[in-house]
Each structure stands twice: as structure tokens, then as C-alpha cells.
Amino acid sequence: KQEVTQIPAALSVPEGENLVLNCSFTDSAIYNLQWFRQDPGKGLTSLLLIQSSQREQTSGRLNASLDKSSGRSTLYIAASQPGDSATYLCAGPQAGANNLFFGTGTRLTVIP
Amino acid sequence: NAGVMQNPRHLVRRRGQEARLRCSPMKGHSHVYWYRQLPEEGLKFMVYLQKENIIDESGMPKERFSAEFPKEGPSILRIQQVVRGDSAAYFCASSPPSGEKLFFGSGTQLSVL
Numbered sequence: 001k002q003e004v005t006q007i008p009a010a011l012s013v014p015e016g017e018n019l020v021l022n023c024s025f026t027d028s029a030i031y032n033l034q035w036f037r038q039d040p041g042k043g044l045t046s047l048l049l050i051q052s053s054q055r056e057q058t059s060g061r062l063n064a065s066l067d068k069s070s071g072r073s074t075l076y077i078a079a080s081q082p083g084d085s086a087t088y089l090c091a092g093p094q095a096g097a098n099n100l101f102f103g104t105g106t107r108l109t110v111i112p
Numbered sequence: 113n114a115g116v117m118q119n120p121r122h123l124v125r126r127r128g129q130e131a132r133l134r135c136s137p138m139k140g141h142s143h144v145y146w147y148r149q150l151p152e153e154g155l156k157f158m159v160y161l162q163k164e165n166i167i168d169e170s171g172m173p174k175e176r177f178s179a180e181f182p183k184e185g186p187s188i189l190r191i192q193q194v195v196r197g198d199s200a201a202y203f204c205a206s207s208p209p210s211g212e213k214l215f216f217g218s219g220t221q222l223s224v225l
Contacts, residue, residue, distance in 0.1 A: 032212060032213075034213070034214070036216075041221075042218060042219075043203060043216045043217055043218035043219050044155075044203065044205075044216040045216075046213065046214070046215065046216075049212070049213050051212075089154070089155070091155075097160075097168065099145055099157045099160045099168060099171075100145075100155075100157065100205075100214060101157065102147075102154045102155040102156075103154060104153065104154040105154060
């Protein structure tokens, strides 16, 4: 069974700082990994999807990497803004299945 | 193209009542997934359905919970005889047949009094 872990659980940074969120998974047969954003009381917004054949994906100020051999993914946020404050979740499927296993998330606060 | 639609947004039930949560997938999506998020916890997979079929219900509690995705109409997550521990946010996601990327609805917040 796929297990996904995220560290740190919470992070506070001043506006403008670059930051990295970490995600680790146990099943290296993962065929993709998704990063989501969740605002308080809201649903999930998909940020980036990395296929197993890819090493990284970029969207604006966000860059996600995937290293299957080490069971790790990182989400890099450049020049953080207060609007980036949210909980960031990573999720990956179990081999042979479509459903996703989620980490418990990193709660990010960007201080103006 | 409307996103995944869930209703109601908030649902309040008393202990022992039934809760019905609805999910309409994105147009063209034939796969539906239900997840539950307890306070201060991550999302936990409950069930994965395709039209008229339950593919994986390994995350569903054995009693009181059921799900369906009929040929016509939305997917329904049904909780019978609700208890306080059922209070949570229930999220639905859908995906196209390739199943690679999931799109989530805004969730239904169930509160059991």
C-alpha cells in the first residue's frame, strides 16, 4: 500500500522568499505524482502532475520534481507571495490502481 | 466545461439519520472517486466507481456506507444511521478513462449533531 509523507507539516516564510516542500512515497512503482493546493474550507486545486517518465514540471513560479529511485518529490515555489498561503498536498497512486494516496500536507503561511 | 459539482455544500444531520451526498463528474469523465477528510487529517480514499460498477471500495467502512454511480445521474455516497464520527469533509473527484489526472469538487461538509 502506497504511503505518502510530507514534511514539514507547517512552514512560515516572509514574502519574496523561495521555498521547498517535500514529499516522500513508499511505492517506487508510482506512475505519476500530483501536487494540489487546498485553501481553508475549500476543495483541491491541481497544481502540477508529473509523469513517471518526467523528472520535473513547471508552471509559473512553481516547479515540481520527481525522483522515483529515492521515493521523493519536491515542490519549489519561487518568490513567494501572501496569496500562496494554503495547504499543499502531494498524492500518488498505488501501482495498478487509479486512486490516489495523499500526504497530510504542508500548511504554508507567507507573511507580508 | 463545468468542473466537478458536489451538493449539498453543507449538510447537517442528527445522529441516526441518513446522509446523501451527490457528485456530478466533469463532462466526459467516466470515473468517480470519493475521499473523506477528517479534521486535521489528510484525505483518505474511500471508493472508486465507473458507470454502474464499483471498481475499488477498499477504503469504505464495512457498515452504513454505500456508493453508486448509475448509468444516468450523479454518483451518490450514502451514509445510513450517521454518528458524530462521520462528521468530515467528503470530496469527490473525477477523471477521464485514462485516469491519469483527478479533478476535485469543492466537497460536502457533513456535520452530525
